[in-house]
Amino acid sequence: MSFSFLEFLKSLVELTTGTYLRQVWGAKPWVDPTLDAIGVILVATFGLLIVLVLIWLERKVIARFQDRIGPNRVGGKYGLLQPVADALKLLTKEIITPSGADKWAYNLAPFLIVITALMMWAVMPFAPGVVGVDLNVGLFYVLAISSVSVVTVLLAGWGSNNKYALLGAFRAVAQMVSYEVPMILSLLIPIILARSMSSVDIVKAQTVPFAIVVPISALIFFISSLAEMGRTPFDLLEAESEIVAGFHIEYSGMKFAMFMLAEYISALFMSGLFTTVFLGGYRFFGLEMIKTASGFALGNLIGLIAFFVKMFVVFVVLVWIRGTLPRFRIDQMMDFNWKFLVPLSLALILVAALVDKALPVGVNDWTRAGVHLVSNVVVGAVTLEILRRNGRKQRTAHEEVRENADIETAAAH
Amino acid sequence: MIEQIIFIVISLFTLMMGWIVVSNNNLFHAALALMASFLGVAGLYVMLDAGFLAMAQLLVYIGAISILIIFAIMLTRRMMQTEESPFNSQPGLAGITAVSVFAVIAFIFWQMREFWPLGAGEGAMPPADKSIILGSVAKLGEYFVSPDAFVLPFEVASVMLLAALIGSIWVAWPKTEDES
Numbered sequence: 001m002s003f004s005f006l007e008f009l010k011s012l013v014e015l016t017t018g019t020y021l022r023q024v025w026g027a028k029p030w031v032d033p034t035l036d037a038i039g040v041i042l043v044a045t046f047g048l049l050i051v052l053v054l055i056w057l058e059r060k061v062i063a064r065f066q067d068r069i070g071p072n073r074v075g076g077k078y079g080l081l082q083p084v085a086d087a088l089k090l091l092t093k094e095i096i097t098p099s100g101a102d103k104w105a106y107n108l109a110p111f112l113i114v115i116t117a118l119m120m121w122a123v124m125p126f127a128p129g130v131v132g133v134d135l136n137v138g139l140f141y142v143l144a145i146s147s148v149s150v151v152t153v154l155l156a157g158w159g160s161n162n163k164y165a166l167l168g169a170f171r172a173v174a175q176m177v178s179y180e181v182p183m184i185l186s187l188l189i190p191i192i193l194a195r196s197m198s199s200v201d202i203v204k205a206q207t208v209p210f211a212i213v214v215p216i217s218a219l220i221f222f223i224s225s226l227a228e229m230g231r232t233p234f235d236l237l238e239a240e241s242e243i244v245a246g247f248h249i250e251y252s253g254m255k256f257a258m259f260m261l262a263e264y265i266s267a268l269f270m271s272g273l274f275t276t277v278f279l280g281g282y283r284f285f286g287l288e289m290i291k292t293a294s295g296f297a298l299g300n301l302i303g304l305i306a307f308f309v310k311m312f313v314v315f316v317v318l319v320w321i322r323g324t325l326p327r328f329r330i331d332q333m334m335d336f337n338w339k340f341l342v343p344l345s346l347a348l349i350l351v352a353a354l355v356d357k358a359l360p361v362g363v364n365d366w367t368r369a370g371v372h373l374v375s376n377v378v379v380g381a382v383t384l385e386i387l388r389r390n391g392r393k394q395r396t397a398h399e400e401v402r403e404n405a406d407i408e409t410a411a412a413h
Numbered sequence: 414m415i416e417q418i419i420f421i422v423i424s425l426f427t428l429m430m431g432w433i434v435v436s437n438n439n440l441f442h443a444a445l446a447l448m449a450s451f452l453g454v455a456g457l458y459v460m461l462d463a464g465f466l467a468m469a470q471l472l473v474y475i476g477a478i479s480i481l482i483i484f485a486i487m488l489t490r491r492m493m494q495t496e497e498s499p500f501n502s503q504p505g506l507a508g509i510t511a512v513s514v515f516a517v518i519a520f521i522f523w524q525m526r527e528f529w530p531l532g533a534g535e536g537a538m539p540p541a542d543k544s545i546i547l548g549s550v551a552k553l554g555e556y557f558v559s560p561d562a563f564v565l566p567f568e569v570a571s572v573m574l575l576a577a578l579i580g581s582i583w584v585a586w587p588k589t590e591d592e593s
Binding site: 102104105135136137140141143144145147148150151154155158166173177180197 | 442448472475476477483
């Protein structure tokens, strides 16, 4: 089979360029490693370049929420080249290493944090058949890599030799380690439903998107992924009024930019993961599977577009939350996690596992989804009732104390 | 061939990091080297097609245990004093232990020499069945809850962890006034 440019273009649109090149080049020992390397470079470049779009989008959307226009000078009316200007500015800044810094830890942290953020993209299914590597432990891989990013935060905080940085790192680690628990627990439910940890299999199992099947787990995952990324309302790690800027306070120039880069890459990744696990990934009412009469897989492109649209909708919701919600206090944050999210997600896992086991084998996907939805709603209602009772009890106790105090002051007069 | 070279490189990396852990004066750097060593072990698991084990290694050892160790080090006052020697007075005893452990492992490997996957001639190991590797995670899960397999050790371990949890809560519980 010889190389034909038209066929190559077609395979580009079809997103099967790797398969096509493999056919053209034949079975030679260097083909697979080369294609793998190209794939790695493509995914990493995508991760790095998309950040330019994300920064522009976030600034623009936040500006609209705050009744401003946002970037509007560089690169035309919409300020499209603003992130490029920002990046160039950061590149020209001096890189300072504070005296007394732990050189190894200080210099390693920005690189490691970007590496971990990029590595997670390996298991993201962009379109049917377009995935870096379909691991049978896909979601577990994501969790493992994201737990490594905790270490890099600690490295940065300790290495900077600055008390604000260290305090910020402590906060960040406490928060990330705590919110990992409900995140893992809420991810277990889609794994139970799909009977696989592979991200591709989870997308394939979503005839009904899991956000409809188990809405409460989806919400818990969304909240804990917000905390995991350290975005508002969980941005205690860089609370300016308390600890100035958190663990990356001592970094300047491109090293600081690396932290920002990693933050945006992982923010988009979490949106993508939410899309994959709960919104059906690249699925779009079966359109992602269509082929034209000549066998041209147009569906792959539709799948890609569907995935990106969903992912960016989730990302805009993240920005929306950032623009509207105030910050948590640290004790509220910990209470919310350990006393509310963790017990609730444990209860949800129990219910989901029992319901799924109780359903007869071979039952219709929609019936299964309905039963799960009902059980989820029941769990939610029970939770709200418990919260209401607790709230009322606290309120009456408070009122009694106040009444007693009133009586005492009246008696004293 | 390439796989073997990568395997050897990762092993050397793991051992080198292990050496840094025991020989470095700076406790914080030693903890970082320990993490790198754990990472090397995870890499070895990946090379051996044990993806689940590798991820568990990352999540548990790097994501949890190492962080715990680093926190403990940071809460220790004299950690930055680098003059002290990291060696104690028992190098001879430790050396004997290490050599004997190595001897036992080497002996076992030598006994198993007919299974060594070297060479392509007669008696060489057939390549592993990919379907077994792909299904290994599901198999592992089944074995953990199957009464014919590991349900008892699994449950015993979980009871022990529960006991540890309850114990830690009891230790950390604020003392009430009549106790103090």
